[in-house]
Amino acid sequence: MKCGLEIHVQLDTDSKLFCDCPTNYQDAPPNKNICFVCLNQPGAKPYPPNKKALDGAIKIALMLACKINPDVTFFQRKHYDYPDLSSGYQKTSIPIGFEGDLNGVRIREVHVEEDPGQYKPDLGLVDFNRSGIPLIEIVTEPDMRSPEEARKFLRELIRVLEYSESARGEGTMRADVNISIEGGKRAEIKNVNSIKGAYKALQFEMVRQKNLLKRGIEIKQETRAFLESQMITVPMRLKEEADDYRYIPDPDLPPMLADEERVEYIREEMPEPAHIKTDRFVKQYGIKKDDAQVLTSELELADAFEEVVKEVDPEFAALWMRDELKRILSFNKITYKESEITSAQLVEFFKLLLDKKITTKAGQRIIENLPHNPKSPTLIAEDLGLIGVVEEDVVQQAVKQSIEENPEAVSDYYQGKKKALNFLMGQVMRITQGKADPGDIIKLLKGELDK
């Protein structure tokens, strides 16, 4: 199969693209954030386009390795009739950037357009709060070969958008998914609102198209809708051509030039894109690609890692940050930024581990106490009574005690029940208050039991 994507995401601005109405459409009562302009009342003229939106689009285009259009950029009117579009046309720019790349998927173009309102056909109501919010549209070449590849691309793209701090992320995503398989024409699937949706729609469409071909039925070029609730696609209309939209330049809006100095300024200020950071982490710090990918999943986490490795072995830090730190973040359903954990805390914490002042097990408990806690890890460890690794003879004593106190578990062990060993280990942990090293305990336990 061949798959190309057209992805719309809202740009993060305070006001709309062609007027001063606020963009917090989700918090506002219906039809509150509206004016003559974004309602397209007769005689109302759009203001010049929102600068922040245009800068954001340039930044995202640059982060996707696009060339920026050096010539005049202008808005066109794309005509169609639907109740969510009060003007009868969508103001949509010609490409701002083109010929980009994201991990081998070519980006055909990036442009800016206005969001329509929200139409609820079942109620016959339209809410225009969303009308005129700036969108960025990213169009790829048909370079993806499977639903998995498309999913991977979208995850990576969302990461770029998050890094850019100029877009609103997956929650506002609306994608059109183009798919064709060999021997058939292209179908375009509309209404895909999430990465999972795109993946499911592609899986469904691949099977549907293959079955048609098998039965010798021609695959028409058509537009289909994705029904999120059922994870299927249904016919919508035969595919329209660009001609059907009757594009014309919008005479109400001035042509624009992307000033070269401004583009260079944005290029210098923009964050390093996540996928490039991932490769750099692998090269510069000698960590595994998987680890680097997890660490760069959030800009603040990646920055913290780079601070930490100034003082701590990168492989050691990567392992702990990927496994334990990520574990407590996802357990608490927070991002690294939201956790308020500082890189200084992490450095101190890792040093406690590396200097063997605490055990791995103790470390797992301490790190659970780091979110929203300005205390130093040493203090936390002291408060929890976790400082100090227990000497081997104390562990040996605890091993003996746990064996004496639990004859049942011991006989289970001799009958080959693996769980018994874990149980005994837990007992030793309890006796030593979690200060013994799990590896040592297992060794000593086995040594004692297998005597």
Ligand code: ZN
């Ligand atoms: Zn308005």
Ligand code: MN
């Ligand atoms: Mn569009």
